[in-house]
Amino acid sequence: MEYLFLSLLLIPFAWICFLGLSFFARINFPENFLSESVKWISIVVSLISLSLAALVLMNRSQPVHFDYPAWIQIGEYEFKIRFLVDLVGATYALLTALLIGIIFRFSRSYLHKEEGYFRFIFLLSALMLGLMLVSFARSLDLIFAGWEMVGTTSVLLIGYFYNQVQPVRHSVKAIISYRFCDMGILAAAAWAHHYMHTTDFTVLPKLLEDPHILEAGHGGPVALTFIGLFVIWASLAKSGQLPFSSWLPAAMEGPTPSSAIFYGALSVHLGPFLLLRFYDYFVHFPLLLWVIGIVGGLSAIYASAVGRTRSDAKTMLAYATISQVGIIWIEIALGFTQFALFHMVAHASLRTWQFLRCSSLIQDFFENPVVQQNEKIHRNLSFEKFVSKPMRRRIFIHALHGFHLDFFTQKVLDIFSWPLKVYIEFEKKWMSMNNNVVKFILKKR
Amino acid sequence: MTTSQSVPVFKVNNRRQNTVFAVLIILGLVFLSMFLSNNGTTSLIVSGSILEFSFDKFSLFLGAIFCVSLFVGLFPIRNENDIGEAFPLYIAGAIGIILSNNLLTFFIFWSFQRSIPAFRFIRGMRYENFSTGGTFLIQHFITFLCLIALIFLAAQSGVASMSFSQIPADFFTWPVLVLAFIIIYESHGIFPFHSWVHDLVGNLSWYKISSLFLSRAGVLLFVKFLLPTIDQDPDIFRIILVSVSILSSIYWTVRGIFEPNVSQTTTYFYVAQSSLILTGLQADMTAARGAYLHMMVISLSGTALWSLVSYVQRYTSIKRLNQYYGLAQYYPKLATLFCLFGFCMIGTPLGAAFVVEDLVINGLLDQHPFLGLGHILATCLNGILFFLVFSKLFLGQSAYPQKIKNYDMTLTQMLPYVTVLLFMFLIGVAPSLFLENLKW
Numbered sequence: 061m062e063y064l065f066l067s068l069l070l071i072p073f074a075w076i077c078f079l080g081l082s083f084f085a086r087i088n089f090p091e092n093f094l095s096e097s098v099k100w101i102s103i104v105v106s107l108i109s110l111s112l113a114a115l116v117l118m119n120r121s122q123p124v125h126f127d128y129p130a131w132i133q134i135g136e137y138e139f140k141i142r143f144l145v146d147l148v149g150a151t152y153a154l155l156t157a158l159l160i161g162i163i164f165r166f167s168r169s170y171l172h173k174e175e176g177y178f179r180f181i182f183l184l185s186a187l188m189l190g191l192m193l194v195s196f197a198r199s200l201d202l203i204f205a206g207w208e209m210v211g212t213t214s215v216l217l218i219g220y221f222y223n224q225v226q227p228v229r230h231s232v233k234a235i236i237s238y239r240f241c242d243m244g245i246l247a248a249a250a251w252a253h254h255y256m257h258t259t260d261f262t263v264l265p266k267l268l269e270d271p272h273i274l275e276a277g278h279g280g281p282v283a284l285t286f287i288g289l290f291v292i293w294a295s296l297a298k299s300g301q302l303p304f305s306s307w308l309p310a311a312m313e314g315p316t317p318s319s320a321i322f323y324g325a326l327s328v329h330l331g332p333f334l335l336l337r338f339y340d341y342f343v344h345f346p347l348l349l350w351v352i353g354i355v356g357g358l359s360a361i362y363a364s365a366v367g368r369t370r371s372d373a374k375t376m377l378a379y380a381t382i383s384q385v386g387i388i389w390i391e392i393a394l395g396f397t398q399f400a401l402f403h404m405v406a407h408a409s410l411r412t413w414q415f416l417r418c419s420s421l422i423q424d425f426f427e428n429p430v431v432q433q434n435e436k437i438h439r440n441l442s443f444e445k446f447v448s449k450p451m452r453r454r455i456f457i458h459a460l461h462g463f464h465l466d467f468f469t470q471k472v473l474d475i476f477s478w479p480l481k482v483y484i485e486f487e488k489k490w491m492s493m494n495n496n497v498v499k500f501i502l503k504k505r
Numbered sequence: 506m507t508t509s510q511s512v513p514v515f516k517v518n519n520r521r522q523n524t525v526f527a528v529l530i531i532l533g534l535v536f537l538s539m540f541l542s543n544n545g546t547t548s549l550i551v552s553g554s555i556l557e558f559s560f561d562k563f564s565l566f567l568g569a570i571f572c573v574s575l576f577v578g579l580f581p582i583r584n585e586n587d588i589g590e591a592f593p594l595y596i597a598g599a600i601g602i603i604l605s606n607n608l609l610t611f612f613i614f615w616s617f618q619r620s621i622p623a624f625r626f627i628r629g630m631r632y633e634n635f636s637t638g639g640t641f642l643i644q645h646f647i648t649f650l651c652l653i654a655l656i657f658l659a660a661q662s663g664v665a666s667m668s669f670s671q672i673p674a675d676f677f678t679w680p681v682l683v684l685a686f687i688i689i690y691e692s693h694g695i696f697p698f699h700s701w702v703h704d705l706v707g708n709l710s711w712y713k714i715s716s717l718f719l720s721r722a723g724v725l726l727f728v729k730f731l732l733p734t735i736d737q738d739p740d741i742f743r744i745i746l747v748s749v750s751i752l753s754s755i756y757w758t759v760r761g762i763f764e765p766n767v768s769q770t771t772t773y774f775y776v777a778q779s780s781l782i783l784t785g786l787q788a789d790m791t792a793a794r795g796a797y798l799h800m801m802v803i804s805l806s807g808t809a810l811w812s813l814v815s816y817v818q819r820y821t822s823i824k825r826l827n828q829y830y831g832l833a834q835y836y837p838k839l840a841t842l843f844c845l846f847g848f849c850m851i852g853t854p855l856g857a858a859f860v861v862e863d864l865v866i867n868g869l870l871d872q873h874p875f876l877g878l879g880h881i882l883a884t885c886l887n888g889i890l891f892f893l894v895f896s897k898l899f900l901g902q903s904a905y906p907q908k909i910k911n912y913d914m915t916l917t918q919m920l921p922y923v924t925v926l927l928f929m930f931l932i933g934v935a936p937s938l939f940l941e942n943l944k945w
Contacts, residue, residue, distance in 0.1 A: 083841070084923050086916060132860060132936050137791040139863055190854075201863060205854040212853055215892070219900055225829050228900040235892045239885040246866065246881045254870040254877070283874075480759050491700055495630075495639035502631050 062126055064112045065145050065196060068153060071105055072189035079182045094181050095168040102161030105188070109157040113150040123147075123262070125198065142260060144198040148336055148401060152329075153195040155405055159325050159412050160188050166416055167317040176220055180315065187213045191326055194333070200249035200259035203334065207245055207294075210327050211238040217318040218311045227313035237297040237307040244293030245334075251287050265340035281345075288348040291338050292355070299331025300382045301359040301389065306465050309370070309378040316419055319374060324411030328381055329404045332388045339397050349393045356389025365459040368444075373418040381411055522588050526580060528596065533572030540565035541942075555666055556613070559606035563728055566797065566943070567603045570804045571719045577925050578808035579712055581918040585819045586812075588712070594621050595713055599720035606668050606729070608659050612652050615692070615722055619645050622709055622717070629708065641704040648691045648698075655684040669729035674737045682742055685731055693723030693783065694776045696753035702776055706768045711811040714772065719804055724782060732786065747784050747869070747876050754780040754883035761890045765825045770894050771814050775807040777887055778850055784880055785865035792868020797943045798932070799861040805925050806846040813843050813922075817898065820912050826894065829901020836913045840899040842922050847895055849929045851888040857932035860940075 075097075082089065116124075123146035132139040163184065171177050190209030197203040215238065219231035252259045256267055268284070295301070300308035300323075308328070312319050322328065335342070335352060342348045360383045367379025384407050391400040417424060444452060458464070539560060575596075579586065598618025605611040623645060626638030658681055659665040664672045677685075691698035705714045735743065754777045761773035782803065785796025816839065817823060823830055833840035852862040862884060870877035932939050 084919070130937075132863065132940065134791045134794055134864070134940060137864070137867060205859065208852075208854050208859075212848070219896070222900040223831050223834055223902050225901045228829060228896050231900075232893060232896050236889050239888045242888075243878075243881050243885045246862070246884070247878055250866045250870045250877055250881065251874065253867050254874055477759065477763075480756070480763070484760070484763070487700055487703075491637070491640045491703065493639075494643045495637060498639035498642050499630055502627065 061112065061115050061124060061145065064108050064115070065126065065143065067108055068105060068112070068157075068192050069189070069196070071101060071108075072185055072192060075101055076182060076185045076189060079178070079185065083178070083182075089178065091173070091177055094178060095164070098164040098181055098185070099161075099168075101185075102157065102164050106154075106157040106161050109150070109154040112145065113154045116145060116147055116150045125262075139201055140199065141202065142198040143196045143202075144262060145196060148333070149195045151401060151405060152333055153192055155408055156188060156191040156195065156326055159321060159408065160184060160191075162412065162416075163317045163321045166320075167315070170317055170419075171315060174315075176222075180217070180220065180318070183213045183217050184318070184321070187321070187326070191330075194330060198260055198262060200245065200252060200261065203337070204242075204245050204249055207298075207330070208242065210330060211235075211242065211298075214238070214311070214322050214327050217322065218314045220314045220318065224313075230307070230310040230313045234307045234311050237304045241294050241297030241304060244290045244296075248287050248290035248294060251283060251290065255283050255287070261337050261341065264338075265344065268341065268344045285345050285347060288338065288342055288345055289351070291334060291341075292348065292351055295331030295334050296355070297331075298334075299328050299385045299389070300363075300378075301331065301355050301386060302362055303465065303469065305359060305363060305382055306462060306469070308382055309375045312374040312378055316374070316415060319378075320412045320415030323378055324381055324415040325408035328385055329388075329408055332385060332392060332400060332404055335389065335392045336397055336400060339392060339395075343395075349395075353390050353393030356386040356393060358386075359383070360386030360390070362463060362465075365455060366462050369456060369460045373421050374415070377411065377414055377418060381407075384411075521590065521592075522579075522583055525588055525592060525596070526576065526583075528593070529572045529576045529579075532600065533569055533576060536565045536568035536572060540569055556610045557606040557666070557668060558604040558610065559668070560604065561606075564604050564606075564725075567721055567725065567800075568600065570801050571599055571603060571716075571721075573925075574719055574804040574808040575712065575716060577805065577921045578715065578812035581914070581921050582812055582816045582819075585816055586712070589710060591621055591625070592713060592716070594618075595716040599716050602720045602722050602725060605725070607666050608656055608664070608669075608730070609666050611722075611726060612656055615652065616649060618717070618720060618722075619649075622705070622713070626704070626708065635708060637704045637708060639704075641701040644691060644698065644701045648688055651684045651687045651691075655681065655688065658684070670733060672730070672734075674734040677731075677734055677738060682731075682738060685726065686742075686746065689723040689727050689731070689783075690749065690753075691723075692726070693721075693779065694718070694753075695723070695750060695780050695783070696756045697749075699753065699757070699776070702772065703769070706766070706772050711768070711815050712808075715808050715811055718775070718779060719808070721800065724786070724800065727783060727786060735787065743787060744873060744876070747787050747873055748879065750780050750783040750787075751876060751879040751883055754778070754784075755879070755886060758883065758886040758890045762886075762893060765827050767814060767818070767823055767826050767894070767898065770826060770890075771810055774850075774887070774890050774894065775803070775811070777883070777890065778803045778807065781865070781880065781883060784869055784876075785861075788865070788868035788872045790868075791871075792865045794940050794943050795861045795864025795868060798857060798936075798940065799865065802849060802857045802861060802929060802932075805929065806850045809846045809922055809925065810843065810850075813839055813846070814898075816914070823898070826897040828904055829896070830898055831900060831902045833899040836899070838914050838919060840895075842914070842919065842926070843899065844895055845926050846922075847891040849926065849933075851891050852884055855930055855933045857929040857936070859933055860936040 123144055126143040126145070128141040128143075130138040130140050164181075167180060171180055174180070186209055190206040190213065193206030194203050194210065197206060215231050215235045218234050219228045221227045249259045252264060256264060258264065258267070297304040297307070308323055311323055314322070342352070363379040363382035363386060367376050367383065370376045370379060384403075388400050388403050388407070391403060447455070540562060579588070595618065598614055598621065601614030602611065602618060605614055623642055626635065626641055629635030630638050656665050659676070662676050664676055687698060691701075694702045705717070731738075757773045757777035757780060761770045761777065764770045764773060778799075782796050782800050785792040785799060817832060817836065821830070821832070849856040850858055852858040866877055866880055869880055
């Protein structure tokens with residue numbers, strides 16, 4: 061099992077090293093070579109993931125721990141390399157391998173003769189490595205490494221068409237949301253290290269069972285609750301939950317295969333994945349479960365309302381994704397963790413299909429019987445008819461403006477940047493005064 | 506993508522350049538070989554009646570970083586970048602500061618190094634109608650007075666010409682601590698003693714600004730003068746030191762986000778990162794190792810970023826970031842290098858700064874849990890600033906594409922940068938190999 065799991069990390073790592081070095085050595089691989097290589101890599105990785113998942117099931121879903129020598133060791137401080145192969149991790153790794161394989165295959169024709177095909181392959185391979193790392197990491201430090209890789213590749217793929225201004229603006233918007241929320245995971249890791257001397261999420265809940273841990277020496281219940289809040293904070297941006305929802309529809313500027321894999325399938329589910337990893341911790345603090353449930357609920361309602369006012373397919377899908385992920389958050393808050401995992405897998409697979417098919421939507425609308433049938437079901441199930449017309453109109457207007465989320469975000473940023481703007485003005489005047497004083501002295505001499 | 510055009514030749518003083526490169530190579534090799542052969546317990550002290558130089562591991566480390574960073578920044582763009590005649594003086598001043606081992610030596614070389622840009626500003630304001638420079642002159646004059654006051658206090662206690670390591674803990678009274686705080690933070694460009702940094706950009710060449718920062722006068726004084734006895738200093742003083750450094754990093758980052766001038770923004774990004782060095786140094790030994798590594802990463806990456814920006818500016822004359830320039834279409838290799846150096850600085854996994862983040866934040870939190878959160882905020886904001894600069898310069902579509910010429914870097918030009926990048930990614934993958942050597 062250990063070799064299987066290690067190969068899931070080493071194959072993508074070796075591949076991205078190979079691609080990176082070949083770029084600097086100015087080796088231009090033909091498109092065919094790249095697509096054939098990734099085809100075989102994804103087949104191998106998928107088979108290994110499948111075998112690993114099967115082994116976990118044969119092991120009656122018992123988690124297996126792998127500990128390796130410390131990556132950094134200075135005095136008492138250690139950054140331990142700890143992995144966990146369990147049902148949740150193996151499922152997510154299998155989902156990653158299969159969906160990325162599908163995306164590689166799809167992009168072979170979708171991005172045929174595209175100038176950035178090499179870049180696309182490189183970034184998607186880095187995403188694979190990041191996701192595998194997150195899937196099997198047993199500590200917050202390691203999760204953060206994978207988390208950052210996913211974020212970076214995501215931002216670079218939103219700006220894939222880098223010679224257009226709009227995708228670049230949206231990639232900046234995405235990185236701002238990501239970095240703000242990455243603070244959460246870093247803070248959670250650092251506080252867990254400080255107060256509980258470990259970031260291993262399998263150990264943290266066990267420590268909480270010790271009554272002494274809640275005493276002041278370990279920061280008390282407030283500090284420990286904050287660790288959980290930081291984890292929730294970190295999950296917000298990745299899964300596009302409120303108040304970080306507006307970047308996700310904007311991120312659709314990237315090529316369709318990357319939108320499918322990031323914002324329909326894998327990246328967007330990392331938030332719930334992290335919550336699942338910390339579920340045993342959250343149960344000790346009911347407040348945290350309430351927070352997860354409320355955020356998920358509000359996001360689901362918000363995205364559902366806003367999504368109905370949008371007219372382009374990818375944006376509608378983005379809001380539908382936010383809405384479904386919100387529901388997954390609610391499921392986690394209610395304790396249906398296995399169901400949430402199943403929901404994640406099913407939702408990721410469906411959304412991938414929808415995103416990939418959305419470029420053929422018009423054709424499907426007229427020719428695909430499944431789509432026609434869905435449309436009929438949708439019209440009959442619409443809950444809008446239960447709302448009065450004036451109210452519906454009012455909600456529509458606000459939803460059209462995304463409930464002014466961007467406006468409020470801007471206001472909050474303005475409030476925080478106001479002291480700086482005042483200071484900059486003051487500094488300019490002060491520097492000008494200095495220049496005048498020096499000029500006066502120099503003239504006198 | 507447009508096809509490559511013939512590169513225009515700029516007039517450079519080859520003789521001066523070659524001399525500077527030779528000096529940097531020789532000094533760099535000497536420092537590096539001494540650093541690697543030194544076991545960290547012995548330090549060669551060249552002592553005179555007043556001047557005292559030390560070749561201890563920390564100074565050798567600083568010296569090696571100084572030489573390698575400047576060489577890597579200057580050598581690949583030697584045909585695009587002339588070296589000013591005063592530059593050897595900057596190098597001499599920096600080496601003097603780096604090797605200084607008592608307050609008097611530090612004072613002499615610090616004054617010498619800072620007087621070179623000061624004279625430039627005075628000349629500029631008097632004859633060339635410079636509109637800036639006053640703040641640099643006034644702030645440095647105040648710091649100069651603080652240094653004199655510190656030496657006066659030291660002379661009264663009989664420690665002015667004493668080696669830093671021999672200064673007794675009881676010398677560090679509140680007046681001494683306050684003076685040291687001002688000198689260290691002002692030299693390092695830390696808020697609220699930072700305004701002189703604005704004056705540098707646009708008036709001095711990037712490599713001169715870089716050499717001022719690379720001499721790390723503030724860090725040196727902190728590590729050699731304050732650090733040995735910092736455990737005995739009042740807690741409030743230590744908390745002020747850390748919080749001001751973090752606040753400074755946040756300030757520089759947010760300032761950079763609002764700043765439209767490309768050179769200013771690059772400088773602010775660099776200074777924002779540099780401010781964080783002092784936070785790590787004050788925490789504990791784990792964080793201090795992280796801070797030393799951080800210093801190395803910032804010096805190498807920061808100088809490379811400055812160098813790449815100056816290369817771009819040479820061919821495109823881009824001054825302000827008020828639009829997207831889409832340079833990645835014309836300079837794909839340079840854009841990749843810029844991106845990778847930036848990622849190295851902001852703590853992306855597999856890069857050296859990721860290790861730094863881990864060490865510094867954990868070390869800092871052990872000392873000050875809430876201030877650690879400030880450090881995290883600063884780090885995350887730095888990432889946003891970097892991506893903003895990168896996107897404005899290299900992504901999007903330029904409104905005036907006809908003004909941009911395609912002179913992307915050659916493989917030979919890229920080689921020093923790539924070597925440094927590989928080195929930093931190697932640290933990121935196997936940090937223990939390097940961290941073992943960062944103790945003294």
